[in-house]
Amino acid sequence: MNLPDYEFLSAPLWLVTVLHLLTFTLHLVAMNFLLGGVIIVLHAAVRRRWDDPTLAKFARLFPSATAATVTLGVAPLLFLQLVFPRQMYSAAAVSGWFWMGVIAAVITAYYALYRAAFKAQATGKVSKLALAVALIGLLYVSLVYSSVFSMAEQPDQIHNLYARNQTGLVWNPAAGDYALRWLHMVLGAVTVGGFFVGLIGRDNAEVFATGKTFFVGGMVAAAMAGMAYLLSLQAWLSAFMRTPAISALGVGILLSLGSLHFFFKKKFWPAGAMLFVSMLTMVFARHTVRLLKLAPQFDPATWRIAPQWSPFLMFLVCFVVMLAVLVWMLRMFFGSKKSAA
Numbered sequence: 001m002n003l004p005d006y007e008f009l010s011a012p013l014w015l016v017t018v019l020h021l022l023t024f025t026l027h028l029v030a031m032n033f034l035l036g037g038v039i040i041v042l043h044a045a046v047r048r049r050w051d052d053p054t055l056a057k058f059a060r061l062f063p064s065a066t067a068a069t070v071t072l073g074v075a076p077l078l079f080l081q082l083v084f085p086r087q088m089y090s091a092a093a094v095s096g097w098f099w100m101g102v103i104a105a106v107i108t109a110y111y112a113l114y115r116a117a118f119k120a121q122a123t124g125k126v127s128k129l130a131l132a133v134a135l136i137g138l139l140y141v142s143l144v145y146s147s148v149f150s151m152a153e154q155p156d157q158i159h160n161l162y163a164r165n166q167t168g169l170v171w172n173p174a175a176g177d178y179a180l181r182w183l184h185m186v187l188g189a190v191t192v193g194g195f196f197v198g199l200i201g202r203d204n205a206e207v208f209a210t211g212k213t214f215f216v217g218g219m220v221a222a223a224m225a226g227m228a229y230l231l232s233l234q235a236w237l238s239a240f241m242r243t244p245a246i247s248a249l250g251v252g253i254l255l256s257l258g259s260l261h262f263f264f265k266k267k268f269w270p271a272g273a274m275l276f277v278s279m280l281t282m283v284f285a286r287h288t289v290r291l292l293k294l295a296p297q298f299d300p301a302t303w304r305i306a307p308q309w310s311p312f313l314m315f316l317v318c319f320v321v322m323l324a325v326l327v328w329m330l331r332m333f334f335g336s337k338k339s340a341a
Contacts, residue, residue, distance in 0.1 A: 020080060029279070035142070036190045041059065042132060056121070086155075090155070091151040094151065095169075106137065155294070192218075194211045240289060248284050
């Protein structure tokens with residue numbers, strides 16, 4: 001009996017890659033708003049930097065941001081598993097219990113953020129305990145993802161770890177492969193969180209000043225962590241420098257600096273667009289690093305292409321409609337004080 005051959009791509013690799021990078025960047029926007037926003041609001045609540053109604057306004061946004069983060073995270077994860085199934089499933093199996101713990105962490109964080117939102121709506125005050133619990137859950141999820149996705153880029157390491165221990169309780173021991181990457185992601189979330197804090201609180205001088213501080217400080221810190229991570233890729237750095245990703249990375253840095261200029265002038269649409277494209281270039285650079293690390297064992301270009309256009313057409317239609325609805329919702333919320341109310 002011959003088993004079905006599932007080792008093929010249901011669309012051209014370039015299309016899968018473009019959709020993966022685009023959907024992952026959209027996921028990062030929602031995730032950064034959530035994680036960075038929780039960090040900044042919790043900091044403001046502890047320091048009593050803003051008045052309670054302003055903090056409550058932010059707290060009421062977090063449950064919706066959580067839903068957006070989870071929803072927008074499904075597509076890039078599926079595209080990643082479509083191209084790298086063996087690597088992804090194997091790495092997740094080695095750290096299986098930690099991977100399954102993500103579900104519990106997300107549910108706990110979700111309920112904690114709802115608790116904070118309900119208290120904010122009822123009393124006008126923010127629950128610092130609920131935000132702290134949510135922050136711990138979100139940091140756990142981000143750390144597990146960084147650990148597992150980094151492990152997926154080292155097939156030999158997966159083989160050795162699983163050969164020694166099949167309990168699913170194995171944490172990626174190569175912290176040097178993902179610690180700086182994880183730190184860069186968290187600091188990037190603080191940067192984007194600062195942007196949205198400044199945007200939402202643009203009419204409150206103290207809130208805007210706080211958003212500006214975290215936007216600038218987070219960007220500087222994220223740049224330093226990103227440079228340290230890039231320099232840590234010594235075995236692949238020479239090859240990386242010969243790819244288009246290095247040019248994209250340079251463009252992303254320039255766009256990030258440009259977004260600061262428009263942000264200071266409170267021109268949020270061009271600032272946000274430049275920040276989004278800069279994030280897209282960094283996602284592309286990170287994808288290039290993954291390909292370089294896997295090159296000795298696996299090349300996605302070798303996949304057989306067997307197009308299945310009807311599912312992709314359905315996805316593209318839904319994706320375009322979702323983007324249109326998302327743009328409309330953002331315009332309604334940020335367009336005017338009346339709409340925001």
